[in-house]
Amino acid sequence: MLINNKVKAFVPIKDQTKAKMFYQDQLGLNLLSEDPYGLEFDLGGSVLRLSMVESHQPAQYTILGWKVSDIYAEMTELGARGIIFEQFSMQNQDERGVWDAPDGTKVAWFKDPFGNVLSLDQKK
Numbered sequence: 001m002l003i004n005n006k007v008k009a010f011v012p013i014k015d016q017t018k019a020k021m022f023y024q025d026q027l028g029l030n031l032l033s034e035d036p037y038g039l040e041f042d043l044g045g046s047v048l049r050l051s052m053v054e055s056h057q058p059a060q061y062t063i064l065g066w067k068v069s070d071i072y073a074e075m076t077e078l079g080a081r082g083i084i085f086e087q088f089s090m091q092n093q094d095e096r097g098v099w100d101a102p103d104g105t106k107v108a109w110f111k112d113p114f115g116n117v118l119s120l121d122q123k124k
Contacts, residue, residue, distance in 0.1 A: 006046045011064055011116055012053040013038070018113045019050045026081045058115030065119035071098060071106045074120055078110070085110050086117075 013019040020039055023029050029041040029048065038051040048064070068074045075085060075096060085097035086109040092100040099107045104124030109117055 008047045008049060009043065009064060010049045010051055011112070012056045013050045013112075013114055014053060014056055015113070016050075016052065022113050023048070023050065026083060027078070028081075056114060058111075059117065062109065062117045062119045064116070065121055068120050068122050071108055071120050071122040072096070075108055083110050 016034065016039060020031070020034070023039070023041055024031050029043070032040040032042055032047065034040070036052070038049055041048045041050070066074075075083075075098070079085070087093065087097050088099075088109075090099060094100075097108050101107060106122045106124075107119055108121075109119045111117055
């Protein structure tokens with residue numbers, strides 16, 4: 001059954017050099033492998049496959065996110081590595097870009113070099 005197996009996530013990219021710099025150097029993920037078709041990173045026991053694509057129209061919603069215990073600490077660390085958090089015209093989003101969801105979850109969004117929307121979330 002699939003419930004007993006690890007997930008492998010896929011994210012489209014157009015440039016392996018830019019992707020490697022962002023996901024390895026800025027986000028701090030550990031590179032597992034690379035080939036002409038993409039890169040693979042460790043996601044705490046699961047695998048993130050960054051797949052080369054010829055054309056890519058980024059989705060306008062989150063495609064990959066991380067659950068964190070302290071969203072502001074993570075944002076500070078990522079900000080020091082050059083990550084810029086998104087500001088949207090929505091209620092309950094503070095000056096740093098953290099949105100307070102109705103259930104108390106805090107969410108912040110940022111983009112990779114290809115426009116893919118990524119997020120951090122901290123449960124109440």
